Amino acid sequence: MGVTNYSPENWDNIEVLSPEEFHEKCHSEPNILLVDTRNHYESRIGYFVDPKTGEPALRPPIRRFSQWPQYVRKYMTGPDRNQADQNSQEGRQIMTFCTGGIRCEKGARYMEEKMTKRPGDQVCTLKGGIAAYITWMDEEISKGRKLPGDSLFKGRNYVFDARGSTGLEEATEPVSKCHECGIPSARLSKCRSKGCHLVLVICQTCEDSEDPRCCKSCLELDITASATENLESRIGPRPICLCEMDRETQLWGERTAKVPKVQKSRAAKDKFLQGSDNINIQVATFS
Numbered sequence: 001m002g003v004t005n006y007s008p009e010n011w012d013n014i015e016v017l018s019p020e021e022f023h024e025k026c027h028s029e030p031n032i033l034l035v036d037t038r039n040h041y042e043s044r045i046g047y048f049v050d051p052k053t054g055e056p057a058l059r060p061p062i063r064r065f066s067q068w069p070q071y072v073r074k075y076m077t078g079p080d081r082n083q084a085d086q087n088s089q090e091g092r093q094i095m096t097f098c099t100g101g102i103r104c105e106k107g108a109r110y111m112e113e114k115m116t117k118r119p120g121d122q123v124c125t126l127k128g129g130i131a132a133y134i135t136w137m138d139e140e141i142s143k144g145r146k147l148p149g150d151s152l153f154k155g156r157n158y159v160f161d162a163r164g165s166t167g168l169e170e171a172t173e174p175v176s177k178c179h180e181c182g183i184p185s186a187r188l189s190k191c192r193s194k195g196c197h198l199v200l201v202i203c204q205t206c207e208d209s210e211d212p213r214c215c216k217s218c219l220e221l222d223i224t225a226s227a228t229e230n231l232e233s234r235i236g237p238r239p240i241c242l243c244e245m246d247r248e249t250q251l252w253g254e255r256t257a258k259v260p261k262v263q264k265s266r267a268a269k270d271k272f273l274q275g276s277d278n279i280n281i282q283v284a285t286f287s
Contacts, residue, residue, distance in 0.1 A: 026095060048154075
């Protein structure tokens with residue numbers, strides 16, 4: 001999770017809800033805040049919505065779960081962090097969820113410990129995650145107790161295996177659009193630039209006829225890298241394309257945007273060490 005040896009101070013401070021309890025609380029509580037703890041490319045194709053407003057859950061634009069604690073510290077702490085309704089003193093039911101409930105085990109508890117809370121705020125988490133909710137909803141639909149439109153989860157649930165995503169047994173409309181042509185689609189692919197591989201929504205037609213990239217900048221970086229050197233032999237951080245830099249800058253600010261590191265091959269390390277006699281290292285000091 002990005003915090004070494006983190007263990008919650010009290011595992012019982014958050015309320016763990018079954019899919020049925022989660023669904024009913026979203027309907028019955030007057031003030032809920034749905035919070036998605038997944039990565040931005042996961043929440044792009046599916047998310048929970050508030051049944052009273054139809055608004056999607058809060059979906060932090062993080063690329064990896066290790067950024068979750070940083071997001072909590074930056075956006076959920078401090079006296080001015082009560083979002084748009086900061087003047088309201090009414091306690092909230094803060095409903096957290098993830099793919100299968102694993103990330104929320106610590107992610108939701110870390111948020112509960114660090115966030116600035118109002119009196120009456122209660123952090124809840126969905127047991128079994130979106131996967132359990134979809135299974136429960138399918139059973140409710142099959143028994144005639146609910147309709148597909150009653151599901152508070154819209155779209156598809158991103159999974160980290162060959163399936164790519166899962167959803168209700170009865171097909172529903174995609175909530176995402178193809179990155180290239182813009183038609184409704186939940187089909188997943190990746191940016192083809194070496195060293196990027198950002199997960200994108202790409203329809204089958206564009207996958208077959210286009211060269212999917214997350215942005216033009218990423219294509220240009222790929223062309224430059226191919227013309228000069230093998231990415232695996234690069235020393236130092238890999239270049240980051242403009243769309244990813246924009247996302248990181250929006251998250252952390254211009255001075256603290258996170259530049260991804262690259263895993264150097266053994267050959268690259270040996271080459272680096274062989275040339276180390278000519279390296280002039282200067283250490284900045286405070287005066």
